[in-house]
Amino acid sequence: MARLIFLGAPGAGKGTQAKVLAEFSHIPHISTGDILREAVAQKTPLGEKAQGFMDRGELVPDQLVIELMRERLSRPDAKLGWILDGFPRTVTQATFLDELLTEINQPYDQAVNLEVPDDVLVARLLGRGRKDDTEDVIRKRLQVYREQTAPLIDFYKRRHKLVSINGNVPPDEVTAELKKFV
Numbered sequence: 001m002a003r004l005i006f007l008g009a010p011g012a013g014k015g016t017q018a019k020v021l022a023e024f025s026h027i028p029h030i031s032t033g034d035i036l037r038e039a040v041a042q043k044t045p046l047g048e049k050a051q052g053f054m055d056r057g058e059l060v061p062d063q064l065v066i067e068l069m070r071e072r073l074s075r076p077d078a079k080l081g082w083i084l085d086g087f088p089r090t091v092t093q094a095t096f097l098d099e100l101l102t103e104i105n106q107p108y109d110q111a112v113n114l115e116v117p118d119d120v121l122v123a124r125l126l127g128r129g130r131k132d133d134t135e136d137v138i139r140k141r142l143q144v145y146r147e148q149t150a151p152l153i154d155f156y157k158r159r160h161k162l163v164s165i166n167g168n169v170p171p172d173e174v175t176a177e178l179k180k181f182v
C-alpha cells in the first residue's frame with residue numbers, strides 16, 4: 001500500500017516512472033494527462049473543454065481537473081493506494097487534494113520530486129514526439145510549470161512530506177531509488 005504524489009517538470013520522467021512503480025506495487029497509476037488525452041480522443045464534454053488548453057500547453061482549469069480527480073479517487077481500486085502523476089499542478093489543486101484525502105481518510109505518504117536540469121528536459125520533450133511536444137508548446141509548458149507547479153515543492157516541504165530524487169540518471173537507477181518509497 002502506497003500513496004505517492006509525483007512532482008517534476010514536463011519531461012522529468014514522472015509518467016514513465018509512475019507506470020513502472022504502480023505495476024510493481026499493484027496499485028493504480030493515476031495520470032490526469034492520460035485521462036484528459038483519453039477524454040479528448042473520445043470527444044467527451046470534458047475532452048472538448050480541455051482540448052484547447054492542452055494544445056496551447058496551458059493548464060486545464062482547476063475545477064475540471066478537481067472534479068475528475070474527486071471521481072477517480074473515489075473508485076474502489078483507489079482504496080489499494082495509488083501513484084498520482086501530473087496532479088496536483090497548482091496550489092489550489094494541492095489544497096483540494098489535502099482536504100479530499102482527509103475527508104476520505106486516505107493520507108498520502110510522500111510527494112516525490114524528480115529533479116532534472118532544464119536543458120535535459122527540453123531535449124527529452126523534443127525527442128518524445130507527442131502532439132503537444134512542439135518547441136513553442138514545450139516552452140509554454142515549462143513556463144507554466146515554473147509559475148504554477150514549482151511552488152508545490154515548497155508546499156510539500158513545509159508539510160515535511162517532500163522527497164527529492166535525481167531524475168538525471170538512467171531510468172533503472174531512478175526506479176531503484178523510488179522503490180524505497182513503496
Ligand code: AMP
Binds near residue numbers: 034088
Ligand atoms: P501531462 O501528460 O501531465 O504532461 O499533461 C498534459 C496536459 O494536460 C498539460 O499540459 C495540461 O494541459 C493538462 N493537464 C494534465 N494534468 C493537469 C492538471 N493537474 N491540471 C491542469 N491541467 C492538467
